[in-house]
Amino acid sequence: MIVHVGSVLLGYTGGRAELEARGATVAAVLDDLERLCPGLRFRVVDEQGRVRPHMRVYVGSRPISDLSRRIAAGDELHLLGALSGG
Amino acid sequence: MATKKRSSALLIGTAKGAFLLEPSGRRWLARGPFQYGSKVHDVRVDPRDGKTILCTATGGHLGPTLFRSTNRGKSWSEATRPPRFGALPRGKKPARAGGSRGFAVKSNFFLAPGPARERGVWYCGTSPQGLFRSDDGGRTWTGVAGFNERPTWWDWTDGGKNESPEGGLLHSIQVDARDGEHLYVSLSMGGTFESFDGGRHWKPLNRGVAMDFLPAGEVREYGHDPHAMLVHPADPDRLYQQNHCGIYRLDRARTDTWQRIGDNMPRAVGDIGFPIAAHPSDPDTVWVFPMDGTQLWPRTPPGGKPSVYRTRDGGRRWQRLDDGLPRTAWWTVYRQAMDADRGERRTALYFGTTSGEVWGSRDGGERWERIAEHLPRILSLRVSELA
Numbered sequence: 001m002i003v004h005v006g007s008v009l010l011g012y013t014g015g016r017a018e019l020e021a022r023g024a025t026v027a028a029v030l031d032d033l034e035r036l037c038p039g040l041r042f043r044v045v046d047e048q049g050r051v052r053p054h055m056r057v058y059v060g061s062r063p064i065s066d067l068s069r070r071i072a073a074g075d076e077l078h079l080l081g082a083l084s085g086g
Numbered sequence: 087m088a089t090k091k092r093s094s095a096l097l098i099g100t101a102k103g104a105f106l107l108e109p110s111g112r113r114w115l116a117r118g119p120f121q122y123g124s125k126v127h128d129v130r131v132d133p134r135d136g137k138t139i140l141c142t143a144t145g146g147h148l149g150p151t152l153f154r155s156t157n158r159g160k161s162w163s164e165a166t167r168p169p170r171f172g173a174l175p176r177g178k179k180p181a182r183a184g185g186s187r188g189f190a191v192k193s194n195f196f197l198a199p200g201p202a203r204e205r206g207v208w209y210c211g212t213s214p215q216g217l218f219r220s221d222d223g224g225r226t227w228t229g230v231a232g233f234n235e236r237p238t239w240w241d242w243t244d245g246g247k248n249e250s251p252e253g254g255l256l257h258s259i260q261v262d263a264r265d266g267e268h269l270y271v272s273l274s275m276g277g278t279f280e281s282f283d284g285g286r287h288w289k290p291l292n293r294g295v296a297m298d299f300l301p302a303g304e305v306r307e308y309g310h311d312p313h314a315m316l317v318h319p320a321d322p323d324r325l326y327q328q329n330h331c332g333i334y335r336l337d338r339a340r341t342d343t344w345q346r347i348g349d350n351m352p353r354a355v356g357d358i359g360f361p362i363a364a365h366p367s368d369p370d371t372v373w374v375f376p377m378d379g380t381q382l383w384p385r386t387p388p389g390g391k392p393s394v395y396r397t398r399d400g401g402r403r404w405q406r407l408d409d410g411l412p413r414t415a416w417w418t419v420y421r422q423a424m425d426a427d428r429g430e431r432r433t434a435l436y437f438g439t440t441s442g443e444v445w446g447s448r449d450g451g452e453r454w455e456r457i458a459e460h461l462p463r464i465l466s467l468r469v470s471e472l473a
Contacts, residue, residue, distance in 0.1 A: 008147045039166070042149075042168070043151075046149060046191075049173065054146060084146065
């Protein structure tokens with residue numbers, strides 16, 4: 001699937017804003033991304049398995065917090081920094 | 087054999103990244119920012135090799151991590167496993183008896199190298215209050231279960247509520263130079279604690295320390311609020327602390343009761359503040375930077391007149407040292423932002439301000455000059471020799 005990455009994560013992707021990753025669930029896709037871009041997963045998800053307070057994960061246009069959500073054909077994932085303040 | 091040249095450098099953590107100030111003749115040259123855009127609470131050189139630098143970094147979005155450099159900051163690599171609490175299994179509630187408390191580290195706050203003989207050992211204190219250890223020079227970190235998972239963690243800390251601006255902090259990690267198993271840590275909103283077995287067991291060490299925020303007459307074993315605590319580098323049995331409720335000294339070899347040496351400060355100045363710095367070779371000499379603790383605690387110097395105070399007799403008398411500092415200023419100095427040069431040639435003293443200025447004195451505070459300005463808000467300053 002295609003993964004779109006916000007500017008706050010570009011330091012982990014070698015500057016690429018769009019990546020290709022595999023997985024049947026959001027968690028699996030994040031694991032695959034971790035293999036491609038070491039350190040990225042822990043910037044999005046904390047040690048308790050929660051999306052960090054100022055990060056946002058979208059499947060298509062839907063924000064999600066449940067990482068076990070299954071990925072459907074054609075879905076695209078967005079990993080973005082939240083709007084946190086003015 | 088040629089000896090590698092070392093020089094003192096100032097490692098500065100700010101709200102927007104880290105900077106390295108290095109002397110160039112009579113001036114200082116700033117390099118950085120490193121970890122640009124992240125809050126850097128601590129940057130330290132490994133005194134065992136004079137070359138490895140560890141730097142904490144907390145991103146507004148990305149959370150806390152740590153970076154490492156071995157080439158004077160030219161390049162950095164991120165810790166492959168930064169400090170993180172144990173995961174709480176889904177659907178489980180934290181148990182008082184032990185195990186994960188279910189928290190995530192919010193910031194890596196305080197770094198301390200292990201003893202000279204144990205190369206590669208580092209400690210890190212976090213918010214919420216956690217103690218972490220690395221055995222590989224800062225690449226990977228593991229929680230010290232004897233502290234983070236002990237049953238009394240709930241009582242000794244604020245239980246992870248994080249109600250202060252930076253949250254509950256574990257700071258002032260001190261390792262006895264004679265015995266690496268002998269550790270001290272201080273917790274904001276918790277007190278000072280001591281371990282004799284490398285962190286497996288801990289005991290409170292707060293007797294004699296005031297708790298002015300409780301009803302008069304209340305005496306407790308923990309729940310105190312040390313702002314900065316140190317083991318004096320010239321005497322491993324001599325401890326000092328700048329507490330929320332005064333300045334204290336503890337001669338650990340003969341007592342477990344802190345003595346309030348801040349009572350000897352001028353009454354109009356008081357003995358409230360955050361940083362305390364130690365002379366490299368005289369155990370009776372420390373410096374503090376008082377702040378207004380009279381009513382609303384505005385985190386400004388008393389009367390808007392900044393000054394360092396020094397004692398040279400273990401706290402019996404204090405001397406005001408403000409020559410060269412502005413007559414009026416409203417900035418202050420955070421708990422990790424004042425340090426003395428441990429070099430042999432001279433006792434230089436430095437501090438960084440909330441307004442992004444660095445002030446230095448080549449003579450222990452007798453005369454001050456501003457050596458850098460226009461930096462972001464300074465959170466920490468360490469003086470270190472760099473190979």
